[in-house]
Amino acid sequence: MKPTVLVTDYAWPDLEVERRFLDAEFLVARTGEREELLELAPAADAILTCWKTVDASVLDAATRCVTVGRYGVGLDNIDVAHATALGIVVSNVPDFCGDEVADTTLLLVLALARRLGPLSADVRAGGWDNRAGGTPVRLRGKKILLVGLGGIARRVVPRVRALGMQVLAFRSGGGSGGPPDGVRVVGDLAEGLAEADVVSLHCPLTPRTRGMIGARELSMMKSGAYLVNTSRGALVDTEALVRALDGGDIAGAGLDVTDPEPLPAGHRLRDHPLVVLTPHVGFYSDGSTAELAEKAARNVAEVLRGGRPANVVNPEVFQIPALRMEEAR
Structure with missing residues (x-):
């Protein structure tokens, strides 16, 4: 009998890649919301999730589940501590989209400095004003601070140095x-x-980093400085950012991620003239999503075979003797 894999959500057209690497029945959620997952979880031997929340209640309901695989790097949508207590192996894919996110970071830096948003809007509205949105900024010689110095930040370094920028870094942990x-x-x-x-x-979202850029931190920035976030929206206090932009405390923001996500209709950031906003697309390309689907599926398949996946988030779960796995659940 084939195992059943519950897929809470995914960001590509189909599950063909997963089906090639997982000999399983697929149970695909329609909405991925908690109520639906609580109904589907008891049938799952494994869970694959992208953005939907796999919290303690879903894990408790998944009485057959031995592994949760994350489509992605961050783990803020999975209760890893509770999964570990239940003997559930959690895996992720930390290395699938470094170039894409680094490219998106560069894109947002350039879009802000070259005033792409207001210039494009002016032309689309019938104008032809090279001063729309103010004077573009020369990036050569300017300083960029990378908050976090993991794999993606390290990929950003040669990209911005090619523009002639000086690079600072703060290790956030x-x-x-x-x-x-x-x-x-x-x-x-x-x-x-x-x-x-x-x-x-360029930080993971943890209790320590949540809201790390708030009113105090924004007030420390230069009035002509830009904030770029391609990591997690909740690293930034959204309302403090709106106030800083409206008050002229900083010159603009380039955001691929927001808090909440998506922003509600009519939210100030959606049409703010100083903001370049993209819909959490930094990870996305034809190559990255195929790689992500394969690696996430391989992680889950390895656990279902009784092995250890390539990227284990909670390796301590393997210290539980095999005969005690069911007792831990």
Whole structure:
């Protein structure tokens, strides 16, 4: 009898890649909301999830489940601690979209500096004003602060250095090893915020990093500086950002992620003249999604075969003797 894999949600047209690597029956949620997942979870031997929340109540309902695989890097939508207590292996895919997110970071930096949003809007509205949105900014010689120095931030470094930018970094707790050539690590976040012309966030969302850019931090930035976020929306206090933009405390923001996500209709950030906004698309390309689907499926398949997946988030679960796995659940 084939195992059943519950798929809460996915961001590509179909599950053909997953079906090639998982010999299983697929149970695909329609909405992925908690009420539906609670109904479907008891039939699941494994769960694959992209953005939908797999919380303690869903895990408790999934009495047959031995593994939860994340389509992606971040784990803020999975209760990893509870999964570990239940003996459920949690896996992710930390290395599938580094180039795409780094490219998106560069895109947002350039769009802000070159005033792409207001210039494009003016032309589409019938205008032809090269001063629409103000004077573009020369990036050569400007300083960018990378908050976090993990794999994606390290990919950003050669891209922005190619523009002639100076690179600062603040280690937020992520990343290891020495800084890349040409990167100066600052001692604390306040120092970097005060010095940077662009602040770019590259941190996981944890209780410690949630809201790490709030009113206080925004007030430390230069009035001509830009904030770029391609990581997690909740790293930034959204309402504090709106106030900073409206008050002229910073010059603009480039956001691929927001809090909440999506932003409700009519939210100030949706049509703010100083904001470049994209719909959490930084990870997305023809190559990255195929790679993501394959690696996430392989992780789940390996656990279902009784093995250890390539990327284990909670390796301590393997210290539970096999005969105790059911007792832990």
